[in-house]
Amino acid sequence: MRIAIITGATGGLGKGFVQAIAAMEEIDEVWAVGRNVRKLRELKEAFEKVVPVEADLTKDGVSCLEGLMKEKRPDVRFLVNNAGVGYFGAYEKMKREEVEAFCRINCSAPAELITAALPYMQKGARIINISSASSFQPNPYLSAYSASKVFLKNLSRALSVELKPRGISVTCVCPGWVDTGMLPRTKDGNEIKYGGMISVDRVVKKALKDSMRGKDMSVPGVFAKYFRIYSKIMPTGLVMRQWTWSVRKYL
Numbered sequence: 400m401r402i403a404i405i406t407g408a409t410g411g412l413g414k415g416f417v418q419a420i421a422a423m424e425e426i427d428e429v430w431a432v433g434r435n436v437r438k439l440r441e442l443k444e445a446f447e448k449v450v451p452v453e454a455d456l457t458k459d460g461v462s463c464l465e466g467l468m469k470e471k472r473p474d475v476r477f478l479v480n481n482a483g484v485g486y487f488g489a490y491e492k493m494k495r496e497e498v499e500a501f502c503r504i505n506c507s508a509p510a511e512l513i514t515a516a517l518p519y520m521q522k523g524a525r526i527i528n529i530s531s532a533s534s535f536q537p538n539p540y541l542s543a544y545s546a547s548k549v550f551l552k553n554l555s556r557a558l559s560v561e562l563k564p565r566g567i568s569v570t571c572v573c574p575g576w577v578d579t580g581m582l583p584r585t586k587d588g589n590e591i592k593y594g595g596m597i598s599v600d601r602v603v604k605k606a607l608k609d610s611m612r613g614k615d616m617s618v619p620g621v622f623a624k625y626f627r628i629y630s631k632i633m634p635t636g637l638v639m640r641q642w643t644w645s646v647r648k649y650l
């Protein structure tokens with residue numbers, strides 16, 4: 400049985416991946432992972448291939464998926480590590496438990512899921528990890544988020560080299576702002592402006608295309624591409640000051 404595992408399947412980007420991958424002939428089942436039971440049920444109703452997997456990735460979610468794989472022994476053709484959470488605000492306001500849960504979902508869960516799925520992956524299998532343009536430089540007031548996305552980016556790129564001899568591709572996706580439920584739309588009644596925001600469809604299409612081509616990075620949209628180059632050539636201190644200035648009114 401040829402399957403795709405997609406985490407964060409009930410939300411914006413994850414749902415987009417479910418839709419695109421469920422349409423592929425080479426896939427028999429899409430294991431859609433999330434906590435929201437109602438949304439998982441809706442996914443199952445919308446896409447025949449969907450197998451809903453109710454799991455919390457800050458708790459025993461990875462063990463649950465590992466157990467399912469041991470039981471069904473599937474041929475994992477895709478692993479999309481998409482689930483992730485953001486935290487915008489002063490780092491010192493985060494509680495220790497929040498930091499722990501944050502690191503679990505954004506860092507440990509994708510890393511552990513790769514470890515759990517690799518025994519079930521063969522030549523031609525693909526891993527897609529959703530990082531962010533926030534991984535291009537440290538972002539004050541998005542500190543833990545940008546750090547967690549660097550973890551995922553460096554893990555992805557290094558693994559793409561390590562897994563090449565096995566014919567398994569690893570693609571790291573680094574979008575700028577994407578039009579999903581993750582982004583708050585107002586702050587104190589004022590509209591929040593997200594420069595260069597792009598659609599879910601655009602990110603998903605490019606990610607799948609880049610994955611097919613065996614590319615280790617997928618950077619959708621002009622904004623993220625520009626940001627990547629800018630962060631590489633400009634002093635980090637200056638980039639951080641400019642970022643902090645641009646977000647000051649939302650703090």
Ligand SMILES: NC(=O)c1ccc[n+]([C@@H]2O[C@H](COP(=O)([O-])OP(=O)(O)OC[C@H]3O[C@@H](n4cnc5c(N)ncnc54)[C@H](OP(=O)(O)O)[C@@H]3O)[C@@H](O)[C@H]2O)c1
Pocket residue numbers: 406407408409410411412413432433434435436438454455456457460481482483484485504529530531532573574575576577578579580581582
């Ligand atoms: N939106 C952006 O601007 C943007 C930009 C760059 C990168 N990204 C990245 O893209 C990925 C997807 O984000 P999105 O914008 O599509 O966000 P979203 O609409 O908020 O979706 C987040 C998904 O993560 C799942 N999730 C959250 N906590 C979970 C937990 N503890 N266990 C299991 N699943 C959990 C949610 O499902 P349940 O609620 O059902 O658990 C939901 O399906 C994230 O990694 C994010 O960092 C987003």
